[in-house]
Amino acid sequence: MGPFDWLPHAPLEPLKLDWLNGVELAVLRLDRIDPLISGNKWFKLTEHLAQARAIGAKGVISLGGAYSNHLHALAAAGKRFDFLTVGLLRGHPQETPTVLDLKTFGMQLHWLGYGGYRARHEPGFWLPWREQYPHLHPVPEGGGGLAGALGCGVLVEQARGQLSNLGWADYDAWWLAAGTGTTLAGLVLAEAGAHPVYGAMAVPNDHGVARNVSALVQGGYELLETSRGGFAKVDPLLLDFIQHTEHACGLQLEPLYTGKALLALKQQIEAGRFTPGTRLIFIHTGGLQGRRGFP
Structure with missing residues (x-):
């Protein structure tokens, strides 16, 4: 992918x-x-995508807010290069220009509320999402980590x-x-x-x-x-x-x-x-x- x-x-x-x-x-x-996969976001994604390919994942699941540059670049890359993307969003459903783009790019969205999003660093946070999307590779907020x-x-x-x-x-x-x-x-x-x-x-x-x-x-x-x-x-x-x-x-x-x-x-x-x-x-x-x- x-x-x-x-x-x-x-x-x-x-x-x-x-x-x-x-x-x-x-x-x-x-x-x-x-124009769409802009800024530092693609560079932060490259090694994560390589890891996803290595395990045979069909796409990526990650987190961000309603104006997230990271999710925007990820969704645009998924559309252009044909891999699945899922976004876990902070807060409650809203249609910002960014969110509308995410939908247009084909990203599947889940709104976590604010408390649910704060739990993203807790042990076990990813477990239910891995069970729901076993074919996707989880990427930290903002494409972080080593x-x-x-x-x-x-x-x-x-x-x-x-x-x-x-x-x-x-x-x-x-x-x-x-x-x-x-x-x-x-x-x-x-x-x-x-x-x-x-x-x-x-x-x-x-x-x-x-x-x-x-x-x-x-x-x-x-x-x-x-x-x-x-x-x-x-x-x-x-x-x-x-x-x-x-x-x-x-x-x-x-x-x-x-x-x-x-x-x-x-x-x-x-x-x-x-x-x-x-x-x-x-x-x-x-x-x-x-x-x-x-x-």
């Missing part, structure tokens, strides 16, 4: 913004790899292969949004200590990102709490920053992940965290379909 020879290429582009103060910034455009992290390691190779296009011989660090920390862990594994990775957390400290990452890697990264009051919380400063950035350089952002991450970088540069001449790679993790949840 699945096109295991499909490896989308993310372009690395310079980003010119008036607040960089001499810091050189390039963005790895995962939002441009595909398999998800290993799939993201190729991003380091893709970025390094394009440095000469920028006139760079090397770079100093990575900067990206962190929702579960899986992509960050994958970068740390691939870097093997060569360059640090900074994760701007889209969720508060108590959401387990630090625990997720420390279970996969030891050192080589730093997490910053940049949720601005909680997951999916927005404020006028953030929305104004996103609008200004789009007008300034044409880079589309969304307010849950990439908008918060880039705003946090701006604040760190203004605080003197990075000196002029520092070369940073910012990962655009996609998720633009989620913009439909905001006015």
Whole structure:
């Protein structure tokens, strides 16, 4: 199942913004790899799909919310590459633009409520779903775990292969949004200590990102709490920053992940965290379909 020879290429582009103060910034455009299977989600899925193929599964079952980028990419991949998908959703039935897409892509949906979704980390959570769908391979929320992290390691190779296009011989660090920390862990594994990775957390400290990452890697990264009051919380400063950035350089952002991450970088540069001449790679993790949840 699945096109295991499909490896989308993310372009690395310079980003010119008036607040960089001499810091050189390039963005790895995962939002441009595909119209539907967008962002870091495909890379996190590749190893999970390989595991599914190895056990002869006919498809994948996973979890997410009503605007989940992960479920959106998974369902789109299932439709394009002809494997079954089932989504376990947080909350109660609603027809968001994302949910309508999931149905169009052919994903079978089950709504767990909020208490039922909170139980996803409890022992035995997957047992009834394995019994109901014995032919499907379960994938953690967001495509997490070691398999998800290993799939993201190729991003380091893709970025390094394009440095000469920028006139760079090397770079100093990575900067990206962190929702579960899986992509960050994958970068740390691939870097093997060569360059640090900074994760701007889209969720508060108590959401387990630090625990997720420390279970996969030891050192080589730093997490910053940049949720601005909680997951999916927005404020006028953030929305104004996103609008200004789009007008300034044409880079589309969304307010849950990439908008918060880039705003946090701006604040760190203004605080003197990075000196002029520092070369940073910012990962655009996609998720633009989620913009439909905001006015």
